[in-house]
Amino acid sequence: MRALHIITGLGVGGAEQQLRLLLRELPVDCEVVTLTNPGPVADGLLADGVRVVHLGMAGNRDLSALPRLTALIERGGYDLVHTHLYRACLYGRIAARLAGVRAIVATEHSLGERQLEGRPLTGAVRGLYLAGERLGRATVAVSATVAERLRRWGVPEGRIHLVPNGIDAGAFRFDAAARRRTRALLGLPEDAYVIGGVGRLAAGKQFGVLIEALAQLPADCRLLLVGGGPEEAALRQAARQRGLAGRVVLAGESPLLPAPRDAQRPPLGALLSAMDVLASPSPEEAFGLAAVEGLAAGLPVRYAACPALEDLPRQSTAGAERLAPGAASFARALAALRAAGPRRLDVPGAVHHYSIARSARQLTGVYAQALAPTKGVTRS
Structure with a gap:
């Protein structure tokens, strides 16, 4: 299996470092696209032997990034696309669908009660989020609390998968x-x-x-x-x-x-x-x-x-x-x-419960369901 991970940036942050840890454990051939900021975590991924591409996106409304990302996915021949963080989830899901990839997984790292990555949870943010979410097959929640927030937002139960963050x-x-x-x-x-x-x-x-x-x-x-x-x-x-x-x-x-x-x-x-x-x-x-x-x-x-x-x-x-x-x-x-x-x-x-190896095993199961001809329902 070949998977492409799309993330908003690769500076030193929790989601970014979690991605690097996961890729060291996943039994999958993975590459990474960062929309912006190929920072220290990009260096670390490269040192681990992971190919990293910087898309050079200029800002949230840089729509020229969408055809570039779509073309990159088409050339890569990926079986699955996995997106991380709000901007990458929106652009990445759209690009993956345009490129003909249907096995799309997104991880929700940062959904709070009142904010999403520092953005106030307005009706517009919620509407755009849910519109993008419907393009994927699975949305991974990093905690049971986030899973419940997704349900309250209206994300269907069958697309919510609980895969907690992990540590080494x-x-x-x-x-x-x-x-x-x-x-x-x-x-x-x-x-x-x-x-x-x-x-x-x-x-x-x-x-x-x-x-x-x-x-x-x-x-x-x-x-x-x-x-x-x-x-x-x-x-x-x-x-x-x-x-x-x-x-x-x-x-x-x-x-x-x-x-x-x-x-x-x-x-x-x-x-x-x-x-x-x-x-x-x-x-x-x-x-x-x-x-x-x-x-x-x-x-x-x-x-x-x-x-x-x-x-x-x-x-x-x-x-x-x-x-x-x-x-x-x-x-x-x-x-x-x-x-x-x-x-x-x-x-x-x-x-010990939050082992990164355990998280990688759970995520591998989510990938298998996303790649299956029909969607399954899981609570990892």
Whole structure:
């Protein structure tokens, strides 16, 4: 089987890095088209031996991209097209149908209650989304929460397939030497209590909550934020205004797996080793991958929303605790953890449940159904 994955961009983001992890596990001959931004994840895919094509799309309304993408699909002779993220799902499904490919799968990575990839969920966004969805055979939800949101939107049950995001747990195993090196590199004292946040620096992630919480914590506490995005300048300003500039470190984007462009940058596993707790203040998530990665690193995790953990039995999520949104709630919880002192926890069952190998097996089953002469109904 030959499959083409179409994604909006290949910068360092959750969906982008999830794609790279999946392609290392899928027993399928895969190639990738990125509509825009062939960033560090593109380098990583190329290093893995995956062919990556940059379509050079100029913006959301660059309709000239559609015939180029259609022609590329026709030339490739693909059996299946798999799309990721809103713009790629819309253009990719249309192009695949125009090219004569009927086995079309899309993964919904980011559907929230009020936003989709930062877009307000207006009637127009929903209508365009559903019109595009009808062109495919399967829509993959990365959590049971997203699957339920798709049902409420009107996506037919028979086209919704639950395939959770997955992680390579070994990449996050605690490493004491990496902890020392990373702290030294970032200027974090060895004896500091380091609160970590991982994710895109966007308004919806509400990392400003952690800056407000930090202001209520002892002076030995530091905040380490990992990620890039449009809120970086605002977060730096907020730290300065609270007199916390020396206690807040913005480490920038971090690769999940080594890539040539990021050879000198600590991977995410090393940054998690440098932390003492993982805090996720976002009140709305589609999955909550950072929380699962934090548990894989043996960190206590405090979060406002995480469908990945909320969908599992409580005994499999030991070490994680849901908090009410807001700085006061996080400050209280983080103060209690700091008072107890830094410690590494046993890795709970949730981490093993969200294995990338398991996700790849489930997705292979979705592909088989999409390629079948008649559609089946599945709940993976």
